[in-house]
Structures are given as C-alpha cells and as structure tokens.
Amino acid sequence: MSNITRRRALGVAAGAAGAAAGIALAGSAVADAPRPAAPAAGPTSFDEVYQGRRVKGGPSGGGHHGGHHGGHHGGGYSVTIDGEELHVMQNADGTWISVINHYEPVATPKALARAAVRELQGAPLVPLTLS
Template identity: 80%
Template sequence: MSSITRRQALGVAAGAAGAVAGLALAGSAGAATPPADAPAALPEPAAFDEVYQGRRIIGGPAHGGHHGGHHGGGYSVTIDGEELHVMRNADGTWISVINHYEPVATPKAVARAAVRELQGAPLVPLALG
C-alpha cells in the first residue's frame, strides 16, 4: 500500500491553490481595466507667465532647450530667466530641485513654492557634468 508523504501533500495543496488563484485572475481579466503597466494619460498643464513676489515665473511646453523637458514631461519653468528643473511624478504632482520633497498640483504651484523657498536669493543654474 502506497502512502503519501507530507512533502507530496503540500505540493498538491500548493498546486491547487495556484490553480484557484489563476482562475480567479482569469475571471477578473474580462473587466474593462487598463493593464497595470499602462500609464494613464495626464492632462497637459496650462502655460503661465506672471510676477510672483517680485519674481518673474514662466512655464509652458518645452521646446528643445538644455534638457528638452527631460523630467518635466515636455514642460519648462523659469524664474527670472533661469531654468527651474521640474519633474512630474507618476501621480500627476510636480516637484522641483528646490522643493523636491513637497509635491504640488501644478507647475505654476511648484514655481511659486520655489520663489517662496528662495526668499529673494537668485536661482543658480544646476551644474551638470
């Protein structure tokens, strides 16, 4: 008479659990959801040009330039003519080299936050190289 070992029993149980999980996932695959690795299209932020606390801040779609909008998703921001490096996060928020740990909703808000943080100091170009 053949007896099943503990290792064999655990293997069968694990295989059955995997099959059940696979069926559950296959059943939910018919739902109208985008694949997990497909990025959601985020709306293009509005361009701006204003004086904020005595500093001229400008933002809009990047046109070539030093980075060509590398991290800003094709968006460029300047303070008094100096480029403020900005980056759009996956959740749609924005950060800059000045306020890297304080995400905000728009590039205009990130420029204003940088002006407040600079407290009148000039924006020094970021040295790359």
Template identity: 65%
Template sequence: MSTPAIPSRPSRRQAIGVTAGTLAGLALAGTAHAAAPPHGHRPATGAHEMPDSFDEVFQGRRIQGAPSPGHAHHGGGYTVRVDGQELHVMRNADGTWISVVNHYEPFATPRAVARAAVAELQGASLVPLV
C-alpha cells in the same frame, strides 16, 4: 499584621513579547508613512501628459511655465521661469517634478514647483545656471 504586596515584575518572556509587538507596530506605521505622499503633495496623474501653461503672480513674483521642445532631455519638455529667469526643472520617472531649488522635494506639477521655489527663495533672485 499583613505584609505589603510586592508589585509583580514581568517575566523575560513577557518583556520580549511586549517589545516585539511594539517594534512590529512601529515597523508597520513606518511602512504606511513611507507609502503615503508627503504632506501637501499628491502623486502626479497622467505621468506622460504635458502640463498646461501657466502665467501668474505668486507672492509678488511672476512665475511662468510652458511646454518647450528644446528642453526635452531634463525638463521633460517644459520650461519654468521666475521673474524671467529660467528655473531648472526636471521630471521624475513617476511624473512628479523637482527643481534646482527644491531638488529633494517632488511636486505634482511645474506650477507647484515654481511656487515652492518662490517660497524657498524668500525674495532672493534666481541665479542662472551656467
């Protein structure tokens, strides 16, 4: 009569090695994810170039954008409007753009910022900053 085989358990050294390898892999994956631009966004090219003007209807809302020398300090010299109301935008040091509606989500262009704000507002009116 034979005795059933007892499954071997990994040694402490093997368990630590597997754990360290797993953690190193997760760290590398996290670094690669952090370095990649967020889904749907791309880094801005020509960080110091002024974007072109735009005027379009997006999801039933009129969005407009144009260079504006009077807003040079925060908006990078660019004005964005949603249904005639100014959307406060700001250019980041890397050339991406954010707005008061999507403050922690950078976009490559003011047009992309305006579209994202319209989507986020879900039909609500843009209230002017005072």
C-alpha cells in the same frame, strides 16, 4: 514504506488543485479590472504672480542649452521666475523637481515654481551656468 495515507495524498492533491484554481480566478479578475485612463499630454501652461513674483511655465522647444531641456530634463517644459529660467526635471514617477528644491518633489510644474518662490524668500533666481 512511507507513512502517507491515501486520505492525506488526496487532501494534498485537492489543496493544490484548489490553489491553482484560485490563482487562475485571481489572474482573470486582474485581467478584467478597469485600466486607468491614459495620462494627459503634459502639464498645462501657467502665467501668474505668486507672492509678488512673476512665474510662468509651458512647453519649450528644447531650451537654450542645445536641447538640455528635452528628454528627462523637464520633458520639453520650461519654468521661469521673474524672467529667469528655473531648471526643472520630471522624475520617472511623474513628479517634478528643480535646482531649488531637488529633494522635495511636487506634482506639477506650477507647484514647483511656487515652492521655489517660497524657498527663495525674495532673493533673485541666479542663472545656472552649465559647463
């Protein structure tokens, strides 16, 4: 015979029932929690002079490399510094990176352009050739 008592068996059953009820209530609270608003349509356009450099950004029509900038490469968004294209990419988490600061993601393409200008330290942006 086992050493389990009726009191112990009832205690275990009551604990399991209480845990199940708690999980159900927690699930209900999560289901009823307010959901965040849908993300905006995309980053806004910008055109400014930053540290003496003309930086521009806005939606693009697919880029000039046969649609290279569509999809995950910038999501159809183009950034230029003094008229030269800065190749950009939007990460899955919504942050942005470029060939200049690939390991330093930023929140917006405008912040990305400014970070690239700072990193260039006055040097010209050399066109990236893709082969």
